[in-house]
Amino acid sequence: MEEGKDPNATNVPKPNQSRLWPQGLVDQLLFVFIVLCFSLSLFVIYMTRQTSVTTTTLISSVPISQPCAHLKEQPETNLDHWIESPLNMLHTMSDKELFWRASLVPQLKNCSFTRVPKIAFMFLTKGPLPLAPLWERFFKGHEGRYSIYIHSLPSYEAKFEPTSVFHGRQIPSQVVEWGTMSMCDAERRLIANALLDISNEYFVLLSESCIPLYNFTLTYRYITNSEHSFMGAFDDPSSVGRGRYNYRMSPQVKLSQWRKGSQWFEIHRNLAYLIISDTTYYPVFKEHCRPACYVDEHYFPTMLSIQAPESLANRSLTWVDWSRGGPHPATFGKSDITEQFIKNLRRARNCYYNGQPSEICYLFARKFSPGSLEALLSFAFTDMGY
Numbered sequence: 001m002e003e004g005k006d007p008n009a010t011n012v013p014k015p016n017q018s019r020l021w022p023q024g025l026v027d028q029l030l031f032v033f034i035v036l037c038f039s040l041s042l043f044v045i046y047m048t049r050q051t052s053v054t055t056t057t058l059i060s061s062v063p064i065s066q067p068c069a070h071l072k073e074q075p076e077t078n079l080d081h082w083i084e085s086p087l088n089m090l091h092t093m094s095d096k097e098l099f100w101r102a103s104l105v106p107q108l109k110n111c112s113f114t115r116v117p118k119i120a121f122m123f124l125t126k127g128p129l130p131l132a133p134l135w136e137r138f139f140k141g142h143e144g145r146y147s148i149y150i151h152s153l154p155s156y157e158a159k160f161e162p163t164s165v166f167h168g169r170q171i172p173s174q175v176v177e178w179g180t181m182s183m184c185d186a187e188r189r190l191i192a193n194a195l196l197d198i199s200n201e202y203f204v205l206l207s208e209s210c211i212p213l214y215n216f217t218l219t220y221r222y223i224t225n226s227e228h229s230f231m232g233a234f235d236d237p238s239s240v241g242r243g244r245y246n247y248r249m250s251p252q253v254k255l256s257q258w259r260k261g262s263q264w265f266e267i268h269r270n271l272a273y274l275i276i277s278d279t280t281y282y283p284v285f286k287e288h289c290r291p292a293c294y295v296d297e298h299y300f301p302t303m304l305s306i307q308a309p310e311s312l313a314n315r316s317l318t319w320v321d322w323s324r325g326g327p328h329p330a331t332f333g334k335s336d337i338t339e340q341f342i343k344n345l346r347r348a349r350n351c352y353y354n355g356q357p358s359e360i361c362y363l364f365a366r367k368f369s370p371g372s373l374e375a376l377l378s379f380a381f382t383d384m385g386y
């Protein structure tokens with residue numbers, strides 16, 4: 001602004017002064033004067049700031065009795081902030097920010113606090129959880145050993161009672177298209193949100209049509225005592241296995257490394273970190289595994305088989321019936337649920353647990369229709385133990 005004024009100021013007295021002083025000298029003197037004024041004002045501003053800073057520092061170091069204001073300025077004096085479960089699920093972090101935050105790993109494994117390992121039950125659903133009453137019974141009385149996360153369509157508004165274990169457990173979600181990378185994105189989003197709770201040690205992915213086959217005690221013991229993570233991963237030589245491999249995925253993924261497996265997994269925290277911090281395989285799968293290559297059946301099984309093969313049981317904990325054929329597994333309704341049917345689900349199958357043949361191979365089963373709820377509830381206590 002001052003610069004704009006000056007040309008006018010020099011212009012007005014010009015006729016008078018030019019008689020007494022040579023024009024060049026007038027201009028020079030004016031210039032020096034302006035520079036001096038400018039420097040002086042800068043100096044004054046600087047000094048005012050310095051003084052006020054000194055004053056505030058002096059004031060704040062004097063103990064004054066303002067308890068609230070005083071407390072806020074206190075540094076954190078204990079670990080609570082780091083080890084307590086985040087209460088508010090609805091943060092405003094973008095995926096990029098969330099994954100970065102979730103990828104922070106403590107290097108010291110020996111905690112200085114008591115840590116009860118929790119299982120994160122992560123529900124991937126379009127909206128409602130019609131079998132919620134069954135799960136409520138399953139979780140009842142086991143608070144502190146599980147946490148729940150729900151990814152639903154962003155437009156869906158959940159209406160769980162405040163007393164429900166599902167109340168307020170929705171995470172910031174995005175639209176999911178079946179068989180595309182957006183499905184894996186949603187699963188990674190669930191994992192990343194669950195990683196924010198330092199006590200979550202195991203991560204189970206479930207759908208709205210899944211049911212638990214055993215009580216919580218057995219489920220918890222089975223998962224926490226296992227030496228392996230339950231990610232289905234096998235080499236399927238057929239057209240819906242190796243046939244979906246694209247040679248452009250090489251060299252990151254070779255045909256011999258290509259795996260297939262059910263989307264429904266249970267993984268240890270160490271593998272959860274690998275999944276949310278992967279930047280090597282993610283772009284390869286996103287680019288080269290598109291329908292009819294269903295990326296949710298290949299990305300995690302292949303990636304983890306390359307990065308942590310010895311950690312995998314190579315089988316899923318979730319039973320599903322593909323015997324009817326077609327692109328979707330069988331759905332069971334009210335009339336399918338009998339005592340014998342549930343016995344069959346829990347029946348011994350050929351599987352290994354910690355290197356030994358095991359009587360129990362599946363802890364969860366799908367798919368169950370909303371209409372099956374009542375029948376399931378009637379068998380829950382006598383036949384499934386919850």
Ligand SMILES: *[C@@H]1O[C@H](CO)[C@@H](O)[C@H](O)[C@H]1NC(C)=O
Pocket residue numbers: 110
């Ligand atoms: C872990 O912590 C416990 C208790 O604080 C201590 O007795 C033990 O020696 C520690 N172990 C290691 C490997 O540092």
Ligand SMILES: *[C@@H]1O[C@H](CO)[C@@H](O)[C@H](O)[C@H]1NC(C)=O
Pocket residue numbers: 214215217218384385
């Ligand atoms: C859980 O189920 C197992 C096997 O079905 C049973 O042995 C155990 O007593 C049950 N535990 C509880 C607390 O109900």
Ligand SMILES: *[C@@H]1O[C@H](CO)[C@@H](O)[C@H](O)[C@H]1NC(C)=O
Pocket residue numbers: 228305309310312313314
């Ligand atoms: C799972 O498969 C990997 C090879 O992809 C193998 O190294 C690992 O030992 C298998 N796990 C079990 C429990 O057999």
